Amino acid sequence: MTATIADVAARSGVSTATVSRILSGSAPARPETRDRVIAAARELGYQPSGVARALKRRETRTLGLVVTDVTNPFYPQVVRAAEVAAHERGYGLILANGEDDPARELAHLDLLVERRVDGIVVASSAMTRHHAARLREIAVPVVLVNDPITGSGLPAITADHRLGTRLATSHLVALGHRRIGHIGAPDAHVASSQRRRGVVDGMRGIGTPVMVQGDGGVAGGAAAAAELLRAGVTGIVAYNDLTAIGALRGLGEAGARVPEDVSLIGFDDIPMAAWTDPPLTTVRQDTAALGRWAVERVLRALAGDREADRVLLVPELVIRGSTGPRS
Amino acid sequence: MTATIADVAARSGVSTATVSRILSGSAPARPETRDRVIAAARELGYQPSGVARALKRRETRTLGLVVTDVTNPFYPQVVRAAEVAAHERGYGLILANGEDDPARELAHLDLLVERRVDGIVVASSAMTRHHAARLREIAVPVVLVNDPITGSGLPAITADHRLGTRLATSHLVALGHRRIGHIGAPDAHVASSQRRRGVVDGMRGIGTPVMVQGDGGVAGGAAAAAELLRAGVTGIVAYNDLTAIGALRGLGEAGARVPEDVSLIGFDDIPMAAWTDPPLTTVRQDTAALGRWAVERVLRALAGDREADRVLLVPELVIRGSTGPRS
DNA sequence: TTGAAAGCGCTAACAT
DNA sequence: ATGTTAGCGCTTTCAA
Numbered sequence: 001m002t003a004t005i006a007d008v009a010a011r012s013g014v015s016t017a018t019v020s021r022i023l024s025g026s027a028p029a030r031p032e033t034r035d036r037v038i039a040a041a042r043e044l045g046y047q048p049s050g051v052a053r054a055l056k057r058r059e060t061r062t063l064g065l066v067v068t069d070v071t072n073p074f075y076p077q078v079v080r081a082a083e084v085a086a087h088e089r090g091y092g093l094i095l096a097n098g099e100d101d102p103a104r105e106l107a108h109l110d111l112l113v114e115r116r117v118d119g120i121v122v123a124s125s126a127m128t129r130h131h132a133a134r135l136r137e138i139a140v141p142v143v144l145v146n147d148p149i150t151g152s153g154l155p156a157i158t159a160d161h162r163l164g165t166r167l168a169t170s171h172l173v174a175l176g177h178r179r180i181g182h183i184g185a186p187d188a189h190v191a192s193s194q195r196r197r198g199v200v201d202g203m204r205g206i207g208t209p210v211m212v213q214g215d216g217g218v219a220g221g222a223a224a225a226a227e228l229l230r231a232g233v234t235g236i237v238a239y240n241d242l243t244a245i246g247a248l249r250g251l252g253e254a255g256a257r258v259p260e261d262v263s264l265i266g267f268d269d270i271p272m273a274a275w276t277d278p279p280l281t282t283v284r285q286d287t288a289a290l291g292r293w294a295v296e297r298v299l300r301a302l303a304g305d306r307e308a309d310r311v312l313l314v315p316e317l318v319i320r321g322s323t324g325p326r327s
Numbered sequence: 328m329t330a331t332i333a334d335v336a337a338r339s340g341v342s343t344a345t346v347s348r349i350l351s352g353s354a355p356a357r358p359e360t361r362d363r364v365i366a367a368a369r370e371l372g373y374q375p376s377g378v379a380r381a382l383k384r385r386e387t388r389t390l391g392l393v394v395t396d397v398t399n400p401f402y403p404q405v406v407r408a409a410e411v412a413a414h415e416r417g418y419g420l421i422l423a424n425g426e427d428d429p430a431r432e433l434a435h436l437d438l439l440v441e442r443r444v445d446g447i448v449v450a451s452s453a454m455t456r457h458h459a460a461r462l463r464e465i466a467v468p469v470v471l472v473n474d475p476i477t478g479s480g481l482p483a484i485t486a487d488h489r490l491g492t493r494l495a496t497s498h499l500v501a502l503g504h505r506r507i508g509h510i511g512a513p514d515a516h517v518a519s520s521q522r523r524r525g526v527v528d529g530m531r532g533i534g535t536p537v538m539v540q541g542d543g544g545v546a547g548g549a550a551a552a553a554e555l556l557r558a559g560v561t562g563i564v565a566y567n568d569l570t571a572i573g574a575l576r577g578l579g580e581a582g583a584r585v586p587e588d589v590s591l592i593g594f595d596d597i598p599m600a601a602w603t604d605p606p607l608t609t610v611r612q613d614t615a616a617l618g619r620w621a622v623e624r625v626l627r628a629l630a631g632d633r634e635a636d637r638v639l640l641v642p643e644l645v646i647r648g649s650t651g652p653r654s
Numbered sequence: 655t656t657g658a659a660a661g662c663g664c665t666a667a668c669a670t
Numbered sequence: 671a672t673g674t675t676a677g678c679g680c681t682t683t684c685a686a
Contacts, residue, residue, distance in 0.1 A: 248604070
């Protein structure tokens, strides 16, 4: 078995209390004993048990991160930023993957609570939508990422989706486009209604956008783009980059060139967006900031700040090759 | 504070032992007491402390997963499969993101050991390369994913990289290509030498491949492809899909059409590969199997199986639109 | 500066 | 079928 503090104490001829103090530096000690203890600890390869410490201190120094689906290219950046931020402060991160299944997410939540994580970051719309009440009664701090529910009573950070698609639409309008379409996502997606509204905002005084529905992924984007083409649009704002990449294909197969015949804008700025052909004009949201802020907010909550503040991140239009003047 | 087992015991007028037995179903109880205890537990919103249980049982039911970089599109699938497999068996997963930094990974390892995870899955070449010794002395089971080190003495699962690029190369040869190039990755990458060798294997008796170096990512692929074009190749085997996607761009910018002028093959079959233009012919490795097997292997080790077995996954050539007959 | 001892919340003998 | 008790490995009073 692994060495315990008692082993170290025995080996160095002091009490466990002294070992604890010396190893944690929580109290001064005579240099001589210090050295003996440290030597003994090293010789035994002693590593304090986080479990025992957690029981005593009543904190695990571990956070939970609930994510809808790591496989969606939007999330890894959030996860990474969260992990880095947590690790910087000495916290571990338990990852809970929702698989887009609300029941499963609830089970995960129980798992996290039972594991006594010190706080939870939820980056899952399904979660906040179906289990808002449950989230609010959790004993530890919960922070939401990309939460559409304004009245959740929990701290949250979100990109301004509506502003984002408005920016995108205005860009299209500025390029001379007048018939503009939007490929939306199912309502299950966090931001679908906000992003839809932004397109309407952007066309105010100009006309009404043609609304079609995708599936939030590549396949849906391809089908929807063909539909928009038949409707005669010259500009498309897609729900996200995945949808836009699908649209790129759908357009290509229908014989339309981008951007000569149709201009196309995505959302998120996933890494791939810069590498499509043509490179995708898109609305960037700072995913790293999302993850980092959420973790830091949890930590602040742990330090006593129990406010339910919400931060709205300003998205940025990244103009690349998929948009151009109406021909 | 959260309710403890003592609270439940007091409220239902039994001992903590009885509560423990009933809630865990580890021993029969009179239906009447059963009901009282369960009711009390529910009323108090009691959730057993995993920390206390872990201390007593000497198992945390938590696994560690060390990953080089979640942001690399190859990993999320592994992570997801691992998480799902773990969760199915009631295990949680602590994610440790290496950020491609060996020192950082070592720190992560300590964190995991201190947290007393029951086992560790390492999906990081940097890790196995620099810290093989440290890994071997860890008290809990360690399983390697995509490990290049045959002599590590630890169970491991890896795709047969060499076979994969051989398959790819043979496909090119079968299509009539004779001048074939390979865009390799820096040696820091797990599989670079294996994949390089596979290309040589595939050209045995035909010639020698032109070897150039990428960076394992999109940018490097673009530059390297241009180089290969100048060398007059008509077929390219890329280290991975990211590299191939870069090559696609590099080729396009240099005025070469794929597959009419140059055939191109990737590796991994990341989700994006199906959606490039043209869709990428690639070598698929079953990333989900990698993650799932690793977790299951750790669990088996926990059940007593301490063998250092290695499994080699057979990759599969997925023929899409980026390869065609030499024109 | 150091030690003795209690206790964090649970489970598992061992009793009854 | 249920209760008593010890103890998992730490930290932290309280004493000395």
